[in-house]
Amino acid sequence: MDLLTTARSPWGESIFTHISWSLFWASLVGGLLFLLAHGGYMLFSQHRKRPSEEVDRMERERAGLPALITRHGFVARAFHWVMAFAMLTLLLTAFLPIIGVRFAWVQWHWMAGVLLTASVLFHIFHATFVLDFWSIWVGPKDIPEFKAEMLREMGKEDVPGPRSGKYPLGNRLYHLAVMVAGLVVIATGILMMWRVRTGVVERNPYMLSDPAWGLTYVGHGLMGVGFVGLVIAHIYFALRPEKLWITKAMIFGTISRRNYLEYHDPDRWAAEGSRKPSSPVA
């Protein structure tokens, strides 16, 4: 089975043309298997939040914390849902025809792509100049957290390593994967706008050479089918009972003070009023 399709161009070159649609099924089945495997694992895994006694103590120490703590401002939430709408539209318009639901999908697909591109550009600006840019990134500084989380995952009590900042490590790794895949589909998708009639740009199918177009289509396809698995995983985690407080925060914007202290490290994500006062409050 060929994972990428090739053809011979009029100039005799062997060029890539597309990905094999079997990769779509692989991503779909892979996403669903991950869902089953993780769901089964979670039946036996340890809870990773702080012990309730420790949270009680922290609440006493941080009496200035409000009952509800803002996790996502309105603009960030609006971006998330616009992007989600665009992404689901892109996936449905791309893959429903593959599974036999036939309709004129191209115009809906490129329009959703333009919406996604605009929302991501806005997000980059907003995250860079308004939000805490580095809070979502993963780097060597996260190795202690990774080790601590793994130990907690394996059932070790009282692991001394740090808790999450604003975003859990898994959340940040997911963001990294989505960012890479998203930037590739956006960049290749923008180029592909020159191949179809959109009215947005003037068609120029000869803008790239045939081999370069082939790589563009293959890159778009690979990242596109990758998103099938990524989105399945995202929706699955959003609906998991122990994660619903995060999902609700993406709708309503806030989390409870207790969730904040159970799952986060106030030193790494300082919500308003979270600083420990110099003397404990009784």
Next chain:
Amino acid sequence: MPAFELFQPASVNDALGVLNRHGADAWVMAGGMDTFDWLKDRIKKPKVVVDLAMVNELRGIKDAGGGLEIGATTTLTTIANDPMVKERFPLLATAALIVASPQIRNVGTLGGNVSQDARCWYYRAGWPCYRAGGNICYADTPTSINREHAIFNADRCVAVNPSDTAPALVALDAQFVIKNGDRERVVPAEEFFIGPGIDITKLTSLQPGDLLTAIRIPATWAGKGHYFEKVRDRQVWDFALVNIAASMNVSGSTIGDARMVVNGVAATPYRLNAVEAFIKGKARDKATADQAADIAVQGAVPLQHNAYKIPLMKALVKRAIRGDAEWTS
């Protein structure tokens, strides 16, 4: 020709059995007029060819309550000469009579004529275009030769439907009987043909395992006003640059219901819904025809070399509405 396994079933059931067993690997051949081009040029290389020539039940023309049921492998010559077709649906008889050449009409079938593939030479030459599963339309580039290509509804691919009988059948509101295994579905002619937006690699809604067995023409337009005209580069053995098929209810000099369909301008027979709505209740005269012609070409997007199709299509619409010219041959 590349090697293939040949099946020559003697019944529809046998044919369906073979098609079901081989699915997408099977190629259905009726008269072979489209098939042999592909095979001899070694562009298409099916593993299995199912030749329908021995299936007698797919041939013939039957009365169907004032309409007709035409077997899918009935030859174009038979249709053009059949008294029932000529009397009830001269539009179809005319369309069948001017397909290609007499030799081709003697073996070419109605099912084959409506199911034939696009004639875009970039595609037929085996270039890896969208329709062939690639990622470019070679006919829609700044340097393409695209005189025969689409002016409507191009969606990445600009190939057109080349059939003469297809617009006639849409104008007659025909229905296509398709069998697949034990199942049978009846598809309106307009839905039988699909554009590149739906499936860029096909011109029809036929799926692997499908067999077009018959075409039913209801009595609705029997004996009404019919018009067919085909314009081509030479007057024999050529595909239409543009053709037009129209059925019309005319009372005195007033036009009633009408169905007007143009082919050679899009990947599917292009029905002129706006024109049909406009001319209903209007006088059958030059003023109506002129206005209808303007409406007909709204939304046309010509390529580098086919802008001539716009005035050509306008002229055909005018002539069809006025009814003042016969088809040429």
